[in-house]
Amino acid sequence: MITVFLYYDDVPRGLAWLTHTLGARELTRRATSGLMTYAEVELAGLPLVLTDRTDPAAGGTPARFQFTLDGVEPLYQRALAAGAQVVATLAVDPTGRPAFTVADPGGYHWTFVGSASTDDESSPAADDEIGSLTADGTSPIDRLGRLTDLATPFAVRVLATLRVPDLIEQGVTDLVDLATACAANRDALGRLLRYLAHRGVLTEANPDVFALTEVGRLLCERGAAGQRGWLDLDGLGARMDLAYPGLLHSVRTGEPAYATVHGRTFWAELDAHPGHRRYFDELMMSQQHLTAPQVAELYDWCDVAHVYDVGGGSGALLTQLLSSHPHLRGTLVDRPGAARAAGERIAASGLADRADTVAGDFFGALPTGGDVYVVSRALTDWNDRDATTILRRCAEAAGDRGRVLIVEVLPTEPFMPHLSPFDLQMLVVVGGRERGLTDFESIAGRAGLAVAQVLRGRDGLTLIECVRADRSPVAVDAAVEADSCVSS
């Protein structure tokens, strides 16, 4: 048997690194005058002795150790999560095997090489292929495991719900203090935090002391794009995600599963919970912040006197349109709770004299007399049949003189809805779907509308202007001759 001796200036640090970064198993430790100067661990079957550099036998320069393992990728992820200093990232080495190297606090380099060649011609028979490695060092069974793992998504959400990232950022880094601060069971919290260190959300540089990785920092309250709020298990975002257990129902029936899982439809949920409604409106507003100014600028609002924003939600778009075009008047139509909240926001913007709100249902008759009926990002919430009905109601209200303006942020071209989970999310939460331009043109056609023009903004923003397909040429001339306007 060979035993390798490692000499460290700081044995506890070396021990912590080996156990937490590489998963070495501690066998024994000894202290001299209260200071740990000796420890034994086992790593991949090899016994290692860590001892103080003052040992006369030390005298060594830093050395490199190379281990051959069955699957190096999990170890690489673990080392990354623990914040290891990476000397060589995981890549295929000249022998065709995945390998990486990390350095420890003593300056030793640790290289781990996968035992299987990635492009071995004599690759195993199909039955064995689940264990074979690809260039990134993973096997199909590893990848299936990652695709189906539920521990990680829930562990991250629990971390966010308990606000552990915020606590760590405020300097509460010790497990005992963290457990007290978030009223959690210390043992269970420790298991959660260590698992998330393994998954790269946290690091555990010293035993039971945690820090945030770049990923973990995103889970702080002030993290970019509000992920903490979305992942909070008490919030609306998590409720939307938790509709996924109903995906089987959606796939069998083509219907949303939100009510199946949560007991009422998504829209009824917003009606029943003003807090959820507010969160949803804020989410929409954060997107309108990017798109509404473009809508105000791209479309020619000069000959429009009165705009209806159908399913107008937060009122952010209508507010922008009225602020940019002082000649415009506007009406927002939405469910009662939404219309009420939008009315308050519009009033707070000082635009109440030119805007009003109507509690209404876009599947029923809409108020007539508008020049433009905007439907912004509302059709994606519905299947083709319902989206067609909404457009038909707008067409009926617009009459011969009015126009219908579909505003959507379209996915990238070529249109491939399967490239993001959004299409499935729409299905399972509200029964909606992602659509490309031709899909919108097609439902507009079924609603009796003809596409007059398509305007494109930044980041997929698309405006599809429609008029009634059966409108008379006289009405077209009259609409074009409307008054000129001033924009700000």
Ligand SMILES: C[S@@+](CC[C@H](N)C(=O)[O-])C[C@H]1O[C@@H](n2cnc3c(N)ncnc32)[C@H](O)[C@@H]1O
């Ligand atoms: C995805 S949001 C879009 C909101 C807004 N147009 C925007 O672009 O930010 C869809 C809106 O449709 C509204 N909505 C849902 N069902 C409705 C109905 N039956 N009648 C009117 N509005 C409805 C929702 O309340 C919500 O405000």
